[in-house]
Amino acid sequence: MVESIQPPTRRNILRAGGFAAALGVGGSLITACSSEKTPDADVSAGSQKGKKVVFVVHDKNPFFAPVQKGFENFAAVMGWDAQFTGPPAFDVQATVDLQANALNSKPDGVIFTRADDSAFDANIERAKADGVPVVLSNVASAGFEKFQIGFVGQKFVEAGEVCGQQIAKYAKERSGKTSGVIIAGNFAPGNSALEERIAGTKLGVEAYNKENGTSFTVETLVTSTDEAKAVSLIDARYRRSPVVGWAMSAFDHQFVSTWAKSKDLVGKFGVGGFDLIGPVLDGIADGSIDFSLGQNPYAQGWVAASMIAMEIDPKFPGCVVDTGAEIVDKSNVAAVQKREAAFV
Amino acid sequence: MSALLDVHDVTKRFGGVQALAGVSFSVEKGEVLGLMGDNGAGKSTVMKTIAGAHRPDQGTLRLHGQPVTLRSPRDAAVAGIAVVYQDLALVNSRDVAANVYLGRELTRFGFLRKRQMRAEAREVIDSLGIRIRSVRSQVGGMSGGQRQCVAIARAVHQGGELVLLDEPTAALGPEQQANVLDLIRRLRDQGTTVIVVSHNVEHVMDVCDRVVVMRAGRVAGVRRVAETTATELIHLIMGSPGVTPPPELVAQPSPSTDSSLES
Amino acid sequence: MSTALAPAAFATDDAPSRRLKLVSGEEFGILVATILVILGAGTIADGFFSSENLLSIAQQIALLGIVATGMTYVIVVGEIDLSVGSQYGFLAIALAWMLHDVGIPIGPAIPLVLLLGAAIGAVNGVVTVLFQIPSFVVTLATLSILRGGALLLSEGVPLKGSADTAFRDLLAGHPLPNLSAQSVWMIGVMVIGGLVLAFTRFGSDVYSVGGNPKAARDAGINVSRVKVTCFALAGALAGLAAIIMVAWLGSANPLTGTGFELSVIAAVVVGGASLTGGKGTVFGTLLGAIIAGVLSNALVLAGIDGNWQQVATGALILVAVLLNKLVANRAARARTP
Numbered sequence: 001m002v003e004s005i006q007p008p009t010r011r012n013i014l015r016a017g018g019f020a021a022a023l024g025v026g027g028s029l030i031t032a033c034s035s036e037k038t039p040d041a042d043v044s045a046g047s048q049k050g051k052k053v054v055f056v057v058h059d060k061n062p063f064f065a066p067v068q069k070g071f072e073n074f075a076a077v078m079g080w081d082a083q084f085t086g087p088p089a090f091d092v093q094a095t096v097d098l099q100a101n102a103l104n105s106k107p108d109g110v111i112f113t114r115a116d117d118s119a120f121d122a123n124i125e126r127a128k129a130d131g132v133p134v135v136l137s138n139v140a141s142a143g144f145e146k147f148q149i150g151f152v153g154q155k156f157v158e159a160g161e162v163c164g165q166q167i168a169k170y171a172k173e174r175s176g177k178t179s180g181v182i183i184a185g186n187f188a189p190g191n192s193a194l195e196e197r198i199a200g201t202k203l204g205v206e207a208y209n210k211e212n213g214t215s216f217t218v219e220t221l222v223t224s225t226d227e228a229k230a231v232s233l234i235d236a237r238y239r240r241s242p243v244v245g246w247a248m249s250a251f252d253h254q255f256v257s258t259w260a261k262s263k264d265l266v267g268k269f270g271v272g273g274f275d276l277i278g279p280v281l282d283g284i285a286d287g288s289i290d291f292s293l294g295q296n297p298y299a300q301g302w303v304a305a306s307m308i309a310m311e312i313d314p315k316f317p318g319c320v321v322d323t324g325a326e327i328v329d330k331s332n333v334a335a336v337q338k339r340e341a342a343f344v
Numbered sequence: 345m346s347a348l349l350d351v352h353d354v355t356k357r358f359g360g361v362q363a364l365a366g367v368s369f370s371v372e373k374g375e376v377l378g379l380m381g382d383n384g385a386g387k388s389t390v391m392k393t394i395a396g397a398h399r400p401d402q403g404t405l406r407l408h409g410q411p412v413t414l415r416s417p418r419d420a421a422v423a424g425i426a427v428v429y430q431d432l433a434l435v436n437s438r439d440v441a442a443n444v445y446l447g448r449e450l451t452r453f454g455f456l457r458k459r460q461m462r463a464e465a466r467e468v469i470d471s472l473g474i475r476i477r478s479v480r481s482q483v484g485g486m487s488g489g490q491r492q493c494v495a496i497a498r499a500v501h502q503g504g505e506l507v508l509l510d511e512p513t514a515a516l517g518p519e520q521q522a523n524v525l526d527l528i529r530r531l532r533d534q535g536t537t538v539i540v541v542s543h544n545v546e547h548v549m550d551v552c553d554r555v556v557v558m559r560a561g562r563v564a565g566v567r568r569v570a571e572t573t574a575t576e577l578i579h580l581i582m583g584s585p586g587v588t589p590p591p592e593l594v595a596q597p598s599p600s601t602d603s604s605l606e607s
Numbered sequence: 608m609s610t611a612l613a614p615a616a617f618a619t620d621d622a623p624s625r626r627l628k629l630v631s632g633e634e635f636g637i638l639v640a641t642i643l644v645i646l647g648a649g650t651i652a653d654g655f656f657s658s659e660n661l662l663s664i665a666q667q668i669a670l671l672g673i674v675a676t677g678m679t680y681v682i683v684v685g686e687i688d689l690s691v692g693s694q695y696g697f698l699a700i701a702l703a704w705m706l707h708d709v710g711i712p713i714g715p716a717i718p719l720v721l722l723l724g725a726a727i728g729a730v731n732g733v734v735t736v737l738f739q740i741p742s743f744v745v746t747l748a749t750l751s752i753l754r755g756g757a758l759l760l761s762e763g764v765p766l767k768g769s770a771d772t773a774f775r776d777l778l779a780g781h782p783l784p785n786l787s788a789q790s791v792w793m794i795g796v797m798v799i800g801g802l803v804l805a806f807t808r809f810g811s812d813v814y815s816v817g818g819n820p821k822a823a824r825d826a827g828i829n830v831s832r833v834k835v836t837c838f839a840l841a842g843a844l845a846g847l848a849a850i851i852m853v854a855w856l857g858s859a860n861p862l863t864g865t866g867f868e869l870s871v872i873a874a875v876v877v878g879g880a881s882l883t884g885g886k887g888t889v890f891g892t893l894l895g896a897i898i899a900g901v902l903s904n905a906l907v908l909a910g911i912d913g914n915w916q917q918v919a920t921g922a923l924i925l926v927a928v929l930l931n932k933l934v935a936n937r938a939a940r941a942r943t944p
Contacts, residue, residue, distance in 0.1 A: 052910070060913060085913030092860050093852065094903075097667040101907035104660045105652075116765055118857030189763040190861040418827055433825045435818035437885035446815055447826030455806045 049079035053308055054102040055111040055301070057086035057138070058095040063275070063297060067138065070301025071111070078309055090191070092119045099123040109133040109308035114141045115192065124149070133311035135318050137304040138297075139193050150311075150318020152304040154295035156196035159325035163197065163247050163272060163293055164204015166327065168216050170270030170290040171245030179215040180244035183237065185273070187223040187230065187252045194249040197274065201247050216244065223252045230255040235263070248273035253292065257283035276328055276336060284333040294326035294336075347409070348373040348506060348537050349394070354403030356389055363389040365561040366403070371506065376528060376538045378548035378569075381558035382581055390558065391508055391541050395427040396420030426504025430511050432495040436484030440476055441465035443483050444498045468501045469494075473530050489520025493527055506537045513547050525551050545574045545581075559583050634891045636934035637879050640927045641894045641901075648905030655908055662785040668900035669789035670695075670848040672893060674867070675874040676800040677728075677841030679892045682875050683804070684837040685817035685884025686742040688731060691845050692867030693753035698724050698849035699859035700757040703766035713771045721846045727753070728842020732835035742838075750868070757861040765860040768853040779855035789851050796844065801889035813837060818885030873920075874899055877927040898923060 055071050057064050068084045075082030085102070087094035096119055102110055103126055110127055114120050114136050124147055127134040135150040144151060171182055182205060184198045202218045209215055221237055223230040234256055237243070246256045246269060253273030257280075260266045272291040273280070283289035300323055307318045328336045347370040356364040364386050371377050381387040392398045394405065396414035404411050407423055414420045417427070434443050441458075442449075444465040450457040465479045474493040476486070483494055492512055499507045509528070513521040528551045531538050542548050548555055549569055557564045557580040565580045649655045674691050681688045702720045705711040711719065731749055735742040769775070780788045804810040815823040816833045824830045853859050878895030880887025902923060906916045 054907070081910065083907070083910045083912075085907060085916075088914075088917055089866060090862060091865065092856060092863060093670065096856065097903065098907060098913075100663050100667065101904045104654065104657075104663050104904070105908045105910070106654060116856070116858055116860060118768065119860075121857070186763070188862075189758050190761070190765070192765055195764050417825065421827070429825075431821070433819065433822035435815050435822050435885065437818035437881075438814055442811065442815070446822065447812075447828045449808050449811050451808050454808070456808060456811060458806075 048108075048309060048312055050081055051078070051108040051312060052081045052105065053083075053109040053111070053305065054105065054107050055082070055084045055137070055304075056095060056099045056102050056113070057084075058092070058113045058115040059090040060086035060088055064138075066297040067301040070298040070303075071305045072301070074302045074305035074309070078305075082305075090115070090188075092116055096120060096123060100126075103127055103130065103132065107132060109135075109312055111135050111137050111304045111308060113138045114144055115139050117141050117143055117192075121147075133308050133318075135304050135307045135311070137300045141192060148317070150304070150307040150320065152300050152307065152321045153323055154325060155322050156193050157200040157203070158322075159274070159293055159295065160197040160200015160202075160249075161204035161207065162200075162325045162327065163274065164201040164206070164218075165208050166204075166291050166293075167201065167245045167247035167270050167272045168205045168208035168212075168214065170272060171216055172212070172214060172270075174267060174270045174290070175244040177244055178213070180217075180242060182216050182218050182245040182247055182270075183221045183243055184218050185221050185223045185234075185246065185248035185250075185252045185256075187225050187248075187250055189222050197249040201249070218247075223248070223255065225252075227255055227258065231259045231262075234259050238265075243269055245270035246272070251275040251277050251280055253289055254279040254283060257288040261288050276326075276340065278340070281328070281333055281337050281340065284328060284330060285337065287330070291327055291329040294324075294328060296323040296326065299323045347371065348407065350404075350406035350409070351390070351394070352404045352406065354390070354393060354400040354405070356393065356398060356401050362561055364393070364400070367558070367561070367563055368403075369556045369563055369566060371537060371539060372554075373537055374532065374535055375553040376532050376540060376551055378552035378555035379539055379541045379558070380543070380545070380548060380555055380577065380581055381564075384560075385558040385581075386561040387541055387558050388510075389561075391427070391510060391539070394420070394425060394506075394539070395508060396425070421502070421504075424503055424505035425508065426499035426502060426506070427508040428492075428495045428499050428510060428512065430514060432491055434483045434491055434495055437482065439482055440469070440479040440494055443494055444468060444479075444501050446498065448502055465497075465501070468497050471534070472497055472500065472527055474527065487520060488516050489523045492516065492520075492524050496524075496527055496531070500531065500534075500536060504536070506539065507531065508539045508541070510541050511543065512540060513542065513544060521547065545577050548577070549574055557581055634879050634888060634894070636931040637877065637891055637894045637898075637927055639934075640877075640923075640930050641898055644898050644901050644923070648901050648908075651911075652905040652908035655905055659785050660904065660908070662787070662790065664897075664900045664904050665790040665793075666787040667904065668896040669787070669793040670852055671867075671870055671874060671899065672793040672896045673796045673844050673848045673851070674841075675871045675878075675892045675896055676796050676889055677837075677844035678871045678875050679800070679878070679880060679887055679889050680804065680813060680837040681742075681841050682872075682880045682882060683817045683884060683887045684813045684834050685820065686732075686735060686834060686837065687872070687882065688728070688746045688838060688841050689743065689868050690727075690731065690746040690749035690753060691841060691871055692864035692869075693750045693757070694724060694727055694842055694845040694864075695849050695852070695867055696859075696861060696864035697727075697753040697757040697760075698846045699853050699863050700761045700766060700861055702850060702853050703768055703859040704760050706769055707767060713769045713774045717774075717850055720850055721843050724842040724844070724846025724849070725839040726842070728838040728840065728845075729835055731842070732838030735838070736831040736834050754861075754865070757863075761859070761861040763861060765858050768857045768859060775854045775857075777854075778851045787855075789855060792847070792851060796847070797889050797893050800844075801893075804889055809833070809836070814885055816884075870899065873924050877924055877931075879931050895927070898927065 053075060071084055072082055085098055099112055099120065100123060103123060110132055112120060112134060124134055136144060138153045140151040140153060167182055172178060184201050186194050186198060188194055198220055205216050205218050223233050230252055246253060251273060253271050256271050266288045271289045274293045276292055276294045280289060280292045284292060303321055310316045311318060349371040352368050354364050354367045367390060379387050389398060393400055396417045396419050412423055441462045445461050450461055462479050469476055469479065474497060476490060483491060512524050516524065525547060528538055528540065540552060552569050555567050555569060555577060557577060654660055674695060678688060678691060698720050701723060702716055705716045705719060706713060731746050734740060734745045778788055782788055782791060804813060812828050812833045815828060816830050820830050874895035875887060875892050877898060878891030880891065902919055903916055906919060
């Protein structure tokens with residue numbers, strides 16, 4: 001699992017509206033391009049009708065629900081025969097097998113998540129050798145540039161740096177101190193994306209220290225996806241020595257919020273993390289969480305698919321699109337909650 | 345008459361319990377000897393001593409007149425003493441041939457000689473007159489009597505010169521009991537020496553040549569079956585001539601031992 | 608039955624087995640299930656029967672088949688090893704760690720990993736037999752210890768594999784177009800593992816110990832040694848799978864093999880082995896692995912939602928085991944004299 005778990009927020013209606021407009025533009029772009037190339041072709045939005053495109057993720061957790069929705073909505077517009085698949089839990093080998101099976105089905109395009117530096121390379125090479133357009137989504141891992149293929153997703157170290165800057169700011173604000181320990185939580189050790197975010201968080205905190213004369217330090221803490229277990233780990237850590245901030249590498253700041261509220265500790269430290277799931281947004285709204293960073297999973301499906309469409313026809317190469325680190329805090333949480341709620 | 349096994353003045357204590365208090369008897373070559381006694385009389389301890397599972401505190405065992413020390417069941421097996429316990433120790437999930445050869449499989453170049461083992465298992469089964477359709481049948485699917493026969497066949501096949509049978513007819517139907525008793529007679533006909541540990545006076549009278557009766561860790565008496573009666577044996581077991589024997593010791597009708605009886 | 612002398616004609620030692628020479632009654636059900644699944648896959652998925660796709664499946668089940676061969680021994684001997692997935696992940700990390708952190712060359716690292724695997728398995732076995740703790744509990748503990756060990760050794764991040772091309776070609780190359788080396792390794796392991804289990808004294812001891820440990824002990828079989836050997840074998844094969852995996856994927860992830868033990872146990876059980884011990888064959892396990900591989904392949908080929916794969920896999924385990932039981936019962940009745 002590279003991405004943290006988000007509930008299947010139904011964000012398609014609002015987003016679909018926006019993207020439908022975008023597609024109008026994209027569609028006319030395709031129209032323009034192909035009509036010059038092949039004047040007799042059917043160049044409507046459905047010109048890729050029946051094309052088989054397979055999206056293989058490394059972990060079919062609920063985070064990928066909006067990714068899948070974005071992908072499927074785009075596929076529907078194009079008239080694709082689309083398939084979205086992945087192992088039920090993070091499993092490199094099972095993902096490699098699913099990718100191989102996808103390529104065996106002779107697709108017109110594939111979208112992979114590259115959650116490992118080398119394990120998926122053979123399949124990417126094979127797709128390229130077979131002339132099957134391939135685009136990476138969500139996670140690309142080190143060295144993906146060598147393939148010269150498209151990638152749509154968050155840059156984890158950079159996003160981590162944003163997180164580091166934010167948590168240092170809030171740690172200072174909340175605790176009134178200029179030094180102390182900031183906890184970087186990791187609920188899935190071994191997951192390279194979370195490790196990269198934590199590395200970025202450390203860089204961000206260091207940068208903040210330099211600019212502001214503070215001396216915060218970062219300490220990693222292994223938490224859990226299980227709420228009860230995570231809360232007890234967080235509590236145990238807090239009892240050991242003072243903490244000025246909690247920066248979780250995924251949605252586990254939700255557990256910090258639960259714990260702080262139950263112990264009446266809200267406001268004594270900064271709390272932040274990644275991913276805009278419902279409980280996190282509620283925490284921001286009630287003040288128990290200071291900020292959270294979004295990564296626009298819908299775009300990781302929609303834009304990756306549009307890149308495949310572009311590579312099929314008119315055969316433009318893919319490019320790298322950063323889906324960013326949208327900062328959500330008290331100032332914009334109401335709007336974001338409204339946006340998220342609008343997805344049925 | 346030459347004694348195959350001599351048990352001489354054997355004593356055995358378990359903590360404060362004197363299980364055997366100077367037990368002596370002999371087993372003649374080629375005979376079927378019954379070993380009887382009430383619960384706690386010491387017959388199990390005697391059997392386990394002969395089987396190498398217990399070591400006597402005092403006293404000696406002689407095989408063919410030579411003193412032997414049996415440190416383990418393995419020693420007893422090597423000395424030619426085979427035991428068929430009540431639980432039979434069969435592997436239900438395996439076939440007859442595998443059970444006959446359990447732990448002593450024939451191999452060539454490291455590989456099992458399955459064909460030969462099946463053929464020889466069949467030979468043993470047939471020579472003992474045991475009726476089993478296929479030596480490739482799983483033992484688990486067989487009747488209690490058949491399983492008892494397979495266990496005895498293994499004891500004989502694995503070189504048992506003296507075969508100890510622990511309650512061989514317990515928990516069997518009358519017809520199966522008859523079959524097992526038949527098999528014991530056939531063992532004697534083949535020259536195998538057999539000790540039958542049993543509660544059942546009728547069965548002991550039926551197949552044994554002599555009976556050793558134990559009571560309270562001692563030998564209460566040794567009788568030739570031809571020269572005794574069920575009543576006398578029961579009195580020996582119970583310890584007083586006046587006591588009425590419990591019904592289970594005499595209630596079972598003596599099954600037919602006609603070897604032509606078919607299932 | 609009767610003890611009356613059996614006429615020669617009565618004995619049918621070979622007759623009921625003639626048609627079961629290659630496939631025993633227990634395996635017949637699973638063989639039928641496998642054929643049905645393959646035919647079904649060919650019907651719903653275009654291109655299923657292409658040699659490229661079939662060899663791709665053979666590659667996908669290779670590591671499962673290798674680890675499941677070891678698990679077959681453990682299950683037949685009447686034990687269970689829940690730690691094989693963790694062993695597999697830990698040994699992959701251990702290999703990468705030896706290569707890059709310790710600096711051991713790949714040549715000696717391979718036998719070291721195999722030995723380490725055997726040693727881990729042997730520890731599982733020794734603790735199980737020495738302290739009479741159910742292997743379910745012992746290996747549940749090892750599962751957790753080894754997973755933690757893998758995370759500690761790797762500091763939580765994936766480690767690089769070996770760049771040695773000879774190593775990668777030997778273990779995960781392509782001796783023939785589309786035929787991957789790991790398939791060849793799996794066939795080698797399963798043929799040898801199958802022959803040893805079916806035709807040697809050790810294999811016979813494994814069945815006897817699994818069927819009735821007391822009877823086996825009474826018959827002079829060293830029950831503890833047989834059990835420990837089975838665990839050690841499972842560990843060594845987890846090591847082999849880990850080595851092949853690192854050669855194939857070029858990296859070792861500390862989360863490798865999480866939940867793998869369930870796929871492995873499923874393959875063995877679908878293949879006709881009994882969790883109570885004494886029953887099961889390597890051939891059956893191969894069929895169990897093939898079913899799992901075909902199912903996952905065909906569903907992707909046919910464009911069926913990935914979530915159905917979980918449902919289908921579960922349903923198939925049930926159907927295969929039921930079919931197995933049905934046929935085994937019938938075979939048992941047919942052969943009971």
